[in-house]
Amino acid sequence: MRSPQRRDVLKATSALALAGIAGVGSASGPDDGGDTLRLFSEVAVGGSLEVSTQGTRAYVATGNGLAVVDWRNPTRPEVVGSMTAADPAGGILDAKVEGDLASLASNGGPGITLVDVSDPTDPTEIGFVDVGHHIHNNFLADGYAYLTVNESGDAAFSEARTTIVDVRDPWNPEVVGEYRLKDDFPEFAAGGVNPCHDVYVQDDLLYQAFWDAGVVVADVSDPTDPQLVSQFGEAPNADSPGFDLEEYLTAPGNAHYVQPSPDGDLVYVGAETFPGGFVENPDNDDYGGITIFDVSDYDEPRELVRIDPPNVDAFRTSHNFDVTANRLHASWYDGGVTVHDVTDxxxxxxxxxxxxxDTSFWGAEAARGFTVGSNIGGGLVFLHEDRGKRGSPGFDTTGRPDSPGIE
Known part of the structure; x- marks a missing residue:
């Protein structure tokens, strides 16, 4: 295993490490917290999916474009601007924002749409970055966009990778680099269930969720030349060739979303699973949870604990979440939204x-003392631990997932 080292601030050289540590525990289900998050306020956003907050604004992917919500007054959030992305964009599930730039990932189109959001009341399309393949998720950091790219070759997802686009001048974007799974892990790339599903960038480190291949961390201090730092959390059969639908939909594995702690010593990995009626095996009812890894030494990443899904009778696999210094804010589709104290x-x-x-959540973000939840298809809810009412939001809440096609 090669282990390049280019940044003095890294605490250890890179290495391949297995994270399945004997005796690792499981945290109690989120129902232990009770339904104590209260509905402080809400705003209808048609087609709402991923939400990204920045200051007093929330940016929402709407399937065909972007909506901007102003919540300077958290008691009265309102949609102040929206836009529909031009062709060839389509199936926009994910929106990210950095400064005055938003990027919209096209799950049904071959790239990302860049949007000028300097005037929140008039988000304006700058252009489309065509990379030739659909983009399920993306991330903006330090003037670069990181795109999940998957294409089939001799094996399903054999070309799974993260493509890096320089958007410092968004009117002249340029593809400048990529990290390919097969370059460091050809056995995983040849496996049938290892797409690049989501990415997160912090402190020049690129965290990539490669489904059954687990998490791959790369140094992107030079975005034109990403270098391997570490890999962990793969499923036992991640190198099995050929696509198997039931293996893809069920545990173990299914690294769907990844985010480090603010200090970088921990990595949170959410698994998205589709048991029950989606697979032939009726006994497979393991809904995906969120696993916490200690990566303070990248030579030896350690699995600490798994946070189980809510103990409710509903479709409750982990979806997107947000991590602060001492809190985890998580969404669980029909299982709702939870907040966890992760001080220890x-x-x-x-x-x-x-x-x-009657609610189902795509994402949850921590912002300004609130948990901002995106109810699929309906809008945003602003949840507070002490203030607000109990019950459902007043907008339409019928956008619940009914198949693994919405992920």
């Missing part, structure tokens, strides 16, 4: 939750 990451404690029978 080996013993996380559920401190609050929000669940109703």
């Amino acid at each position: 990451p080996a013993n996380p404690e559920t401190v609050a939750s929000y669940h109703t029978d």
